[in-house]
Structure formats: C-alpha cells, structure tokens
Amino acid sequence: MKSKLLQNNMMQKIISIDAMGGDKAPKSVFGGMNQFLKQNRNMDIHFRVFGDEHQMMQWAKKYPRVLKHATFIHAPEKIKGTDKVAEVLRTSQKTSMYMAIDDVRAGNSSAIVSAGNTGVLMALSKMLLKTLSGISRPAITSMVPAGGGDKRAVMLDLGANLDCDEKTLFDFALMGNVYAHTVGKMPRPRLGLLNIGEEETKGNETLQKLNKLLNEHKDELPYEYIGFVEGNDISAGHVQVVVTDGWTGNIVLKTIEGTAKLIKRVLIDTFKKSIIAIMVSFLLVHVFKRIKNKMDPRSYAGAIFLGLRGYSVKTHGNSDALAFCNAIKYASDLTSADFNKHIAEDVLKLAHIREKL
Amino acid sequence: MKSKLLQNNMMQKIISIDAMGGDKAPKSVFGGMNQFLKQNRNMDIHFRVFGDEHQMMQWAKKYPRVLKHATFIHAPEKIKGTDKVAEVLRTSQKTSMYMAIDDVRAGNSSAIVSAGNTGVLMALSKMLLKTLSGISRPAITSMVPAGGGDKRAVMLDLGANLDCDEKTLFDFALMGNVYAHTVGKMPRPRLGLLNIGEEETKGNETLQKLNKLLNEHKDELPYEYIGFVEGNDISAGHVQVVVTDGWTGNIVLKTIEGTAKLIKRVLIDTFKKSIIAIMVSFLLVHVFKRIKNKMDPRSYAGAIFLGLRGYSVKTHGNSDALAFCNAIKYASDLTSADFNKHIAEDVLKLAHIREKL
Numbered sequence: 001m002k003s004k005l006l007q008n009n010m011m012q013k014i015i016s017i018d019a020m021g022g023d024k025a026p027k028s029v030f031g032g033m034n035q036f037l038k039q040n041r042n043m044d045i046h047f048r049v050f051g052d053e054h055q056m057m058q059w060a061k062k063y064p065r066v067l068k069h070a071t072f073i074h075a076p077e078k079i080k081g082t083d084k085v086a087e088v089l090r091t092s093q094k095t096s097m098y099m100a101i102d103d104v105r106a107g108n109s110s111a112i113v114s115a116g117n118t119g120v121l122m123a124l125s126k127m128l129l130k131t132l133s134g135i136s137r138p139a140i141t142s143m144v145p146a147g148g149g150d151k152r153a154v155m156l157d158l159g160a161n162l163d164c165d166e167k168t169l170f171d172f173a174l175m176g177n178v179y180a181h182t183v184g185k186m187p188r189p190r191l192g193l194l195n196i197g198e199e200e201t202k203g204n205e206t207l208q209k210l211n212k213l214l215n216e217h218k219d220e221l222p223y224e225y226i227g228f229v230e231g232n233d234i235s236a237g238h239v240q241v242v243v244t245d246g247w248t249g250n251i252v253l254k255t256i257e258g259t260a261k262l263i264k265r266v267l268i269d270t271f272k273k274s275i276i277a278i279m280v281s282f283l284l285v286h287v288f289k290r291i292k293n294k295m296d297p298r299s300y301a302g303a304i305f306l307g308l309r310g311y312s313v314k315t316h317g318n319s320d321a322l323a324f325c326n327a328i329k330y331a332s333d334l335t336s337a338d339f340n341k342h343i344a345e346d347v348l349k350l351a352h353i354r355e356k357l
Numbered sequence: 358m359k360s361k362l363l364q365n366n367m368m369q370k371i372i373s374i375d376a377m378g379g380d381k382a383p384k385s386v387f388g389g390m391n392q393f394l395k396q397n398r399n400m401d402i403h404f405r406v407f408g409d410e411h412q413m414m415q416w417a418k419k420y421p422r423v424l425k426h427a428t429f430i431h432a433p434e435k436i437k438g439t440d441k442v443a444e445v446l447r448t449s450q451k452t453s454m455y456m457a458i459d460d461v462r463a464g465n466s467s468a469i470v471s472a473g474n475t476g477v478l479m480a481l482s483k484m485l486l487k488t489l490s491g492i493s494r495p496a497i498t499s500m501v502p503a504g505g506g507d508k509r510a511v512m513l514d515l516g517a518n519l520d521c522d523e524k525t526l527f528d529f530a531l532m533g534n535v536y537a538h539t540v541g542k543m544p545r546p547r548l549g550l551l552n553i554g555e556e557e558t559k560g561n562e563t564l565q566k567l568n569k570l571l572n573e574h575k576d577e578l579p580y581e582y583i584g585f586v587e588g589n590d591i592s593a594g595h596v597q598v599v600v601t602d603g604w605t606g607n608i609v610l611k612t613i614e615g616t617a618k619l620i621k622r623v624l625i626d627t628f629k630k631s632i633i634a635i636m637v638s639f640l641l642v643h644v645f646k647r648i649k650n651k652m653d654p655r656s657y658a659g660a661i662f663l664g665l666r667g668y669s670v671k672t673h674g675n676s677d678a679l680a681f682c683n684a685i686k687y688a689s690d691l692t693s694a695d696f697n698k699h700i701a702e703d704v705l706k707l708a709h710i711r712e713k714l
Contacts, residue, residue, distance in 0.1 A: 145619060231610070236619070255589070261592065267624075
C-alpha cells in the first residue's frame, strides 16, 4: 500500500482549473494555486487552467510560480452564478467550466476544481465524466466538524440525489469509507446511517432493510458499521462517516452552518455589551484566533462529487485564495490516493452483499 | 380578542401533571410546580397530580404552596423510559402518565405535562385525546433559537409523522401560525416551507404543489407566506414558523442541539488552554453567564403535541425544576390563549384553500 502511494506521488499530477468560476475569480483562483504550490514545493504538479486569455495573463504575471507550473487554455465564455442547469447544459461548450471538466474526460487531467455555479458543475460533471461502473449514483461529499479539536466526519450525499434506494445508500457507504480512509486518514472508520433514532425499528423501510443487511455482514465490511446515528451524534464525534440521502444531508449541512453562525453572533453581541470584556479582549486575541481557526469553514469546506470517472471538486462561490488552495488539496489528495481504484476494488469485494438488496 | 383572553384568565386553569415521568421525578416535578406558582402568584391555577401517593405526600410536605394548589391522585404504576409503545399502549391504564392524559380526555383538566417516555406520551395522547376535526394529523412542535437575542422560531413537525402529504403540511402551517401568534406573541409571522433551495423547482412534488397553492392564495392566509426556506435561514432569523415533515424536523432539531454542544466544547477547551484566559476568566463570569442563559435549552425546550383535543406537553427526560416549570408555562399559555378555538376558526376560514390540494 505504501509503495503504491509512493509510486503515485512520483508521477506528475495534472489538475484542471476553472479560472472564471466564483465571485472573486480569477484573483482567488491564482492566489489559491500560488498558495498550494508554495505549500507543496516538492510535489510534481501541473495545472491546466481554463479561462479568459487576457485576464489569465494579467494574473499569471503576478505569480511567477504559477506561470512555471501551468498551461493556460483560452475559454471564450463563462458560466454565471445565476445560470440555470436546464438552460446551459447543451450550450456551454465554450465556457471555462465545461472545457475544464472535458479536459478530465479526455484524460488530460485527473481532477477539476471550480468555485463556480454548483448545480451546473454537478450536472456537467455527471454528463461528461459519467458514473463509475458498479456505482448507482454519484454523491456530493464533504467534511463536517465532529467531536472537537480538528476532528471531522465525512458526510454524503449532500444534495445530488433527493430520494435514495438501498443500493444507492450502500454505494454511498462504500465511497464514504474509501474517502475517509484515503483522504481523511481514518483507518476503518466508524460508519452510521442517519436516522431519527437508534432502534432498528426507526425510519423508513429503505433504512431498516439496509441496516439489517449491513448488520448481518458486519465482519465482511471494510468499515466498522455502528448502525443508526442521530443528528447530534455527528458533532459529538460518535461517527466518522455519515450516510444519508441528498435531501437530509443538504438540510443537515446548512443547519450546522447556520447554527455556528448564530452562536458566533450571540458571542460577539454579548462580548460587545460588557465593558470588562472589551477591556480585556486584547489579552484574549490569541484565544479568539484559535477558536476562529478551528471553526473556519475555509479549512474544510469544499464539496467533492464522488462516483464519477474523474474527480470534480467544488468550493464556495465566495472562496478566497485559502479556500481555493484547500479545494486543490482535495483534488490532489484524491489523485495521490488513486481513489477510484480503491472504489473499483471495493465494488468487486462487496458485490455479493450488495446483490442481496 | 383582549376581552376573550381576559375572560379566560379569570377562569380557573386546571393542569394535569405526571409526577413520575423523567429521571429526576418526582423531585423536579414538585420543584417545577412550586417555581411556576411563585412566578404566577395572581394566576388562579390548580394542578391535578398523578403518581405514587406515598412519594407525592413526601414531596408535597416540602412545598406548602403546591399543597395548596393541587389535588393528588394515586397511580399505582408508572411508564419507564425503556418501555416500548407497542408493548404498553393497551396495558398502561394504571400508570401516572395514562391517568394524567385521561384526565384531560375526561374534561377535568385542559392540559397534561410530563417528562416521561416521549414515544409513549405521544401515542397515548393521540389514542386518548384524538385528533382535532379538520386536522389530518397532530404534530410535535417546539421553539428553536433564531436570529440572536431571545428570538425563537416555531418548528413543526419534529417527529410524529415521517412522511407528510400536502394536506398534512398545510395543517402544520395552520397550527404553527396559531402557535406563533398566540403563545409566541408573533403577530402575522413569516412562515416558510423547509427545502434545499429557494427556487420553486426545488424539492419533491408535495412541496412544489403546496408552495404553488400558498403563493396563489397569499393574500387570504393569516400568516406571511415567504416560500421555501433553507436550513441556515432558521438560525439567521429569516423565518418565524418553519414547516416540514417529522423526519426532517427531527434531524434538524438534533443537529442544532449537537452543533451548539460542540461549539460550547471547543470554546471551553480553547479557554482552558490559555493561561491569560484563565487569569481573566473571573472578570468574564457575567459574560459567560449571559451567553449561557441565552443558549440554555431549559428556557425553550419542551415539545408540544398540537392538533389534539387537549394540550399535551413533553419536557426532556432529564428536566430539572426550571425546565419543568417552563413546560407548565407552555401548558398554561395554550390554555390561556384558547389555542384549539383559534385552530377551529382557521380550519373553517382556510377550508376553501385546503380542498384544492
């Protein structure tokens, strides 16, 4: 296993970049590439960057390091944040996003990173890259804060599929586990199905049926199956891979974000009202900085579209250089880990269990 | 309206109490009743308390105020936290919980308060009290933090019905609105349907159909219908009544609780690691106290089963006197507001819209 990773690391990594997606593009995109290169001086990486030639050249001049590690390909158009999937799916061939994804399909690069329109990125990725063999549907995946410190849990799906049958959730578990132990460095993670109670009679028939099967084959699974988990088990750190349908996952993710923001606001408001707190706040600067770093969504945000023949990474529309750099890290990690090869192996290994569904 | 409330306030309020439910019962129950009476010296209220005679007498002796305002009725058995609904539904006639709920059915009291087994309380309440005419299914309702300060949003359903059709969600909106403007003191609240995006094409057909109808009849609704809302809109304070199915509501509620706990833990951990923070922490005691009060679940926890012919209020199993006192407050507020009368009025008023579903 180690030698395999080493071998991969020795090959040149080629990542495709949508230079025009996101509110702060292309500035944040170039800043992000530059930051990634600075942090990984010994990595043999190359970017294939798609966007407006003129703008790209202006920014490339400011970042000689990027200039040295990138090829720039002119894309005359771009996808806007307000574009509707149905309207642009067949007419977007000349956009930077389409061309960057198509570069992965053509085999020129292993992964695509974009801060552009989520819906369009997901739809184009699915259309161009196609679903992996043995996987029923691709899923949007991300890390969420779990259990304090730097601990994170992998959660999927976050919105690609509203309704999911047993086979689809089985595949999400398979992919979530591979993601956790390759990119997330969690060997044999604790994996649970999100439900509204821990008893096996809870939830709908799909969940009950899958739970029964996974329990029956517990010893053959590559992850530690812990059964049903509840919404509060995620942040308590009881579970490392949370499997759910896209409807529920999307709502949970947004609820976590919203609650974190609200508490931050309550803290700031309360501190502002205390004269003593203001007086001593300069002493506490480093404490607040540490808390901020731990809760900073830029350090873990970024959603990955798993289950396609190529890696598609999305970062927030308002990503700055740091956030974009982290998104490149996900693309790089998936490539290093040869993620899709592990998926193919597990698909074979678990086929005899899956076919019982 | 004012004279109606006045009139209700002048009548004696009679509330039924399960003295044996919850981890800290009956101590917390008696403490809660005592606290409520202290806070509402001018209210003409009477408790009908069900539980073990011997234990009740011991506690009543310590609280002369409770003794003065209560009737004690012996119940030889009690529901345990581990009891399963299916097993006790028909054999629980002699438990304090059953007898307390049945007291509402018999018309002796207007509301029942219990800290006991949630599943059993909900099932017995539904069986004994029956669903209100014109309402398809009862819903579990609670308040969640929303928008900072003391602001709260009403959310329903929180787990009574996993799947909900258009009519059921329509009824939840109707009940949530009445709850918000009577108990929550929010005149014409902003009401939204929880979804994974704000566009009208998002979500399943049930949501799309209901959204279309509510938009068409916007001017006739007793609430301000704001369309689809997302998970992060709740804590941002954009919405005052959140309508969703019991599956989603339950998961959102537990995610909020879990995230709040995690952030508290991160704050404490980080503070503990800073010597300066420890040194000045005594100066900040009042700041932390204020934050704690604002986020204290005891001040708003308590789930109410709306849509039955009588009010059934559940508070956490580990409720202390303060939490139990707050649960009594909900029961008292529902009674004062003549909640079910408003429901009946709105059922009539909105019938012509509902029948289009």
